[in-house]
Amino acid sequence: MLETQDFRDFSISSWYDLFKHVSLRTFIIELPENLIEKLSTGESDIDVEDFPTDFRDNLKNALNALNRNAFVKDNWHAPTDARMFSFGNTLKVTNVEDILLYFTTSGIIQEDLSSTRGLPFCLALKKWINIHPAAEFRCIVINNVLRGVTPRDWPTYYAHFKEEGPQIIENLSQFYNENVKLKFPRKSYVFDVVLSYPDKPFVLDFGPLNSKTNLYAFSWKEIQPLLSKDVPEDMAPVFRYIESDIGIMDEGRRLK
Template sequence: MAKTGVNFEYLQCSYESWYNRFKGDVHDSSIVHVPANVLSYLLSDVMVLPKNCSITRQRKEIPACYDAEEELEEPEFPDFNEKLKEAIQGLGGKVFVKLNWSAPKDASWITSTRSLCCSDPADIYLLLKSSSYISDDLSVLKEVSETSGDVPCCLVLKKWIEIHPGTEYRCFVVDKNLVGVCQRDTTSYFKYIGDNKDSILELIINYFQDHIKPKFPLNNYTFDIILALGMKINLVDFGLLNKNTDCLLFSWKELKKRKCGTSTKTPLSTEKEHSPCDRNQISSCCKPEFRYIDEFTNVPRNQCKHYGIPMDVMHFCSGEKNVADYIQEEILNNSL
């Protein structure tokens, strides 16, 4: 495959492609390949969780004239479920889940914990089936596979760790140069970011020069990190840099004009390479712009707030049941 083009970029940003190169910089993870039958289930429009992963009625409660199995047929993935259980236990019993490129952050409202923390396969299936981001990942996977050969669908499980949102940053790379850094959570003000902005930026620049730039093959991309002062930087993810990128406090129009030490209007290129700047020259020619929320900034709205359900439904099914259990029971009740 040619080392240029959209498909090559997608493949390089897929978690499995870069994980081994940066294994020492990421949290403990397990990569589980998704078999064809599970992939078909994820691509389908049917919102029924696999067998042993959802609440079903006792057959004696259903009239003989009603064929529940025909209406609510539950797929079975015993081997895949075992792999998920083993991976979850191996990572401490609680995991964060994502596919090749995206996490189902738009579906956290549907779980009983209202988060992306998963402790069993049912949580994982529920998040994957409910997420528009995951649906987009699957569409990309299908498109890339059709043009570049089969690309494995990977389910990534990461050891669950409580992360303060004020320690997450997104970094923007143009023509192999770090041109922008932004706090990841743009809906909150964190005073210590402004108080320590110079130290934070210096640590990120050094990390990019020493760890990211020598190993990652693309010219234009984003990478997300966790940086708590006094602690090691943890790499979270890589992503494409294009018009669909969440540029946070930057804009795509701004970023595509940026180069090291200039505001040129030349479009992003995946072929042209530029000579790297010496570390001692970074302050004068290549220092990236650092954007963060300060006390005078109007805080943007949370882009994920429009994903969710009405509050009356949340109150109704609060407690042990989650939303999917409630919906499945209502479907069954209305069919009786």
């Protein structure tokens, strides 16, 4: 069960200012009351002209500033279940109608809307970037120590992980130590990073660490006991990935 504090801390409207310099350019726009009403009653034929002018102007300005190439989320989630309504399944946003289409058809957005716990419901328009699936990692932080790293494209075999694993760990540890550690207001959480050379790593998102979180290569069963365990601060994280194209994992990579 998510606590109210979880909703607050993991909302992009809470963390974006702190991590702006290491994340994608984002415009956060509060939804007007009448749009929230239409979304919560499941109304699908929504006309953008019905909304207050300042909201429409904010949206247009944000889209223009992002060169009409954006990705949209609410405070917490992307409407990934509305992917099939987008051109090429990309969820790319090029105009206001795209945003309304994804928001009205996504069950994920509906669910977030029904559990805002009093936080203003927002849309976050982010700069669009082409992300290689092998470049996305979910990092697991337990009691302020980066303990686990998993590819988000799981379970897919990527041959280069074996050779580049140590470098990936080194880069993510450095990124965590310099930019995230003790800056995010929680002790245990997950954060998603994109590592694509020669660009600098950037944070895509933060999320709670609980039984509902997708931990990809890890299981909640093995992570949960670590929450009550203290380990040296400099303990290296485990990078777990598919080690061969027949999908066998190295038993030596168990978390201690």
